[in-house]
Amino acid sequence: MAAGVAAWLPFARAAAIGWMPVANCPMPIAPRDHTKRLDELIILNVSGRRFQTWRTTLDRYPDTLLGSSEKQFFYDEETKEYFFDRDPDSFRSILNFYRTGKLHYPRYECISAYDEELTFFGIIPEIIGDCCYEEYKDRKRENAERLQDDQDDNKDCKLPNMTYRETMWRAFENPHTSTMALVFYYVTGFFIAISVLTNVIETVPCGATPSQKDMPCGERYTVAFFCMDTACVLIFTVEYLMRLFAAPSRYQFMRSVMSIIDVVAIFPYYIGLVMTDNEDVSGAFVTLRVFRVFRIFKFSRHSQGLRILGYTLKSCASELGFLLFSLTMAIIIFATVMFYAEKGSSSTKFTSIPASFWYTIVTMTTLGYGDMVPKTIAGKIFGSICSLSGVLVIALPVPVIVSNFSRIYHQNQRADKRRAQKVQKARLARIRIAQAGSSCTGFLQSKRNDLLNDLLELTGSEEEELLLSKSMSLLESQHHHLLHCLEKTTAHEFMDEQLYEQNCLETTVQSCTSRSPSLSSQDTPIGTCCTRRVKRNSPLPNSSMHLQPSHQHGPLQQLSALHIQCGDKLPRTTRLYPIQVASP
Amino acid sequence: MGALMVIFSLQKDQRRKRTDSVEDELELSAVRHRPEGLEQLEALTRFNRKELQILYRGFKNECPSGMVNEDTFKVIYSQFFPQGDASMYAHFLFNAFDTDKDGSVSFEDFVMGLSILLRGSVQEKLNWAFNLYDINKDGYITKEEMLDIMKAIYDMMGKCTYPLLKDDTPRQHVEIFFQKMDKNKDGVVTIDEFIDCCQNDENIMRSMQLFENVI
Numbered sequence: 001m002a003a004g005v006a007a008w009l010p011f012a013r014a015a016a017i018g019w020m021p022v023a024n025c026p027m028p029i030a031p032r033d034h035t036k037r038l039d040e041l042i043i044l045n046v047s048g049r050r051f052q053t054w055r056t057t058l059d060r061y062p063d064t065l066l067g068s069s070e071k072q073f074f075y076d077e078e079t080k081e082y083f084f085d086r087d088p089d090s091f092r093s094i095l096n097f098y099r100t101g102k103l104h105y106p107r108y109e110c111i112s113a114y115d116e117e118l119t120f121f122g123i124i125p126e127i128i129g130d131c132c133y134e135e136y137k138d139r140k141r142e143n144a145e146r147l148q149d150d151q152d153d154n155k156d157c158k159l160p161n162m163t164y165r166e167t168m169w170r171a172f173e174n175p176h177t178s179t180m181a182l183v184f185y186y187v188t189g190f191f192i193a194i195s196v197l198t199n200v201i202e203t204v205p206c207g208a209t210p211s212q213k214d215m216p217c218g219e220r221y222t223v224a225f226f227c228m229d230t231a232c233v234l235i236f237t238v239e240y241l242m243r244l245f246a247a248p249s250r251y252q253f254m255r256s257v258m259s260i261i262d263v264v265a266i267f268p269y270y271i272g273l274v275m276t277d278n279e280d281v282s283g284a285f286v287t288l289r290v291f292r293v294f295r296i297f298k299f300s301r302h303s304q305g306l307r308i309l310g311y312t313l314k315s316c317a318s319e320l321g322f323l324l325f326s327l328t329m330a331i332i333i334f335a336t337v338m339f340y341a342e343k344g345s346s347s348t349k350f351t352s353i354p355a356s357f358w359y360t361i362v363t364m365t366t367l368g369y370g371d372m373v374p375k376t377i378a379g380k381i382f383g384s385i386c387s388l389s390g391v392l393v394i395a396l397p398v399p400v401i402v403s404n405f406s407r408i409y410h411q412n413q414r415a416d417k418r419r420a421q422k423v424q425k426a427r428l429a430r431i432r433i434a435q436a437g438s439s440c441t442g443f444l445q446s447k448r449n450d451l452l453n454d455l456l457e458l459t460g461s462e463e464e465e466l467l468l469s470k471s472m473s474l475l476e477s478q479h480h481h482l483l484h485c486l487e488k489t490t491a492h493e494f495m496d497e498q499l500y501e502q503n504c505l506e507t508t509v510q511s512c513t514s515r516s517p518s519l520s521s522q523d524t525p526i527g528t529c530c531t532r533r534v535k536r537n538s539p540l541p542n543s544s545m546h547l548q549p550s551h552q553h554g555p556l557q558q559l560s561a562l563h564i565q566c567g568d569k570l571p572r573t574t575r576l577y578p579i580q581v582a583s584p
Numbered sequence: 585m586g587a588l589m590v591i592f593s594l595q596k597d598q599r600r601k602r603t604d605s606v607e608d609e610l611e612l613s614a615v616r617h618r619p620e621g622l623e624q625l626e627a628l629t630r631f632n633r634k635e636l637q638i639l640y641r642g643f644k645n646e647c648p649s650g651m652v653n654e655d656t657f658k659v660i661y662s663q664f665f666p667q668g669d670a671s672m673y674a675h676f677l678f679n680a681f682d683t684d685k686d687g688s689v690s691f692e693d694f695v696m697g698l699s700i701l702l703r704g705s706v707q708e709k710l711n712w713a714f715n716l717y718d719i720n721k722d723g724y725i726t727k728e729e730m731l732d733i734m735k736a737i738y739d740m741m742g743k744c745t746y747p748l749l750k751d752d753t754p755r756q757h758v759e760i761f762f763q764k765m766d767k768n769k770d771g772v773v774t775i776d777e778f779i780d781c782c783q784n785d786e787n788i789m790r791s792m793q794l795f796e797n798v799i
Contacts, residue, residue, distance in 0.1 A: 069621040073640040120648035492745040500744035
């Protein structure tokens, strides 16, 4: 029940006295309040900041942590308060929820931290008040998109088993994945540029020879241009066929925009090859050449900006449609008006309404070529109104398109930033290594320390021993004990990454079959360990022991491995066992 | 023209509302669980009040929603074994704790499992261990099941071990285990064989008492 309703209940029950005189049957017995006790103040200590509230305030919402018996888990007997090790700032809004019945979302708060707090205290986020709900939802959606982007980026990584076809497709879609893909990408880009350039230069007049008049280059050097064209078309055809082969869904690929552009770019050439003999259709053949300009659209695979532009236009289709429609309306209106206004004047260019369309368009877009000018006064007045309104009509939908473009552009920038943040991933990897490394090197370090401890006991220097044994907290020592038990279970030991590499090298230098038999005699799940060898590649600061020199291998002489031989004589722990020295 | 703009803006709002409702549906299904009261748990387990409080605080810190699903469990467990891959073993552990097989471990499941492990009799602990090894809970441990468990344990070591882990080390370990446990050589280990054998083994008995004072 909401706070408000609960507070009004006593009033409603008192007002029920009004029914009593009218009632014919006896009333049911009222429920007794067995837990009748005076309302008491509860102290909630959240990370040191003390909040106080009435017990009944918290009891309003019995399905949350604070309103139920779950808070007893957090009760501190000595100080008689409930201690929560959480953020006191977020707790403010949570406690306000109990007081006012409305949950607010503070804008400065991080969305995921806030969500965690709500989950901890058992409050569902849906009850956030209307005043803050919009903000909360928006932030949540942003966060989800960001996480989605991250996941998509992760999918970019190469899957372990990809067929040849999949690798090819991946190379086509993301050129930076392999050198071959990059080479292919640049080669195709180069040939697209060459093709477009030849198309353009073909039409330039190439300089007159004495025998003939000025000719475009295309007709002068027909063979050269034909060869160039053939080469480009060949490359494009090969590329198209390869993409078609590699595409995961060929039907979908054939329907995509890029593939249609590819087809349109190379088709005219083949049609031209087929049709060169037939003179009648040569007109159509010339028209087909126009389609060669579509090759320039192939650049959109190479340019991110072009793709964004295309995508923006597609997503703003409704705005563009609206712009077109309103412009059409305005053109028709003004053309009609101008026609009838200029009908009176002689030798006027405004011969019909469709003829006036041209004037209206040129005026509304403020081009003003001046090939059609109104001469009558009415015509001039309406002409000026036309140009003023043109500015307005065009200016209205443009901000919508611009904002769309801006949003898509920023999304893309964010994705690029994320990709560039491979640095980010490297940072995460470093953090992970530091954490993992610290716990495991901590464990290995402590093993060495313990070993050193035992040896120091032998040599009898007590101060150093105390120094080393105090350096671990209880938590660490328990964690190390756990790792130690795992070692004992599997009868293998943890090792430093570097030492592992060196060990690998060693075992490839010499066949290590001599070691394995000793270990196969393992029995119980928590078995007994047979061998223990401590290898160190840097001496301990206060090592004053006698150490045997390492066995030197040819290629690994920089390894200063120390063998510490310990016999069974050590009474202290059961951890040390006879050491087996590897045969050189 | 004005009418067009109004229609256009209305359309946008409608689109937004539709996506909102889908998201709302997904959110309401978030699970929250509150445990039984302290008194009931005190009666059900062998922990006292203070210990239950400590356990719950830790539990709630890692899983604010009160339920652990398998992925969270794997993440938590993997933090203790940074060098290796603890996910398989965490999977088996999760199945052992999730006694009612509902796919998530609530605080009750968690604390009752711990009660057996830390405060139970040797018989109960061995029973629990048998339950862990018996993956399909049919009362017999087969060699395949034991091999899976063994591989999971060895996976936790990672690859940087001394001596180098070989591929058949788990299998050898399983052979040794079966030689010891399988008295009638029928290829499976029953609960009685298991308990009998463990009770006769000093090392195992001693190590069972190891974790008495964890809390």
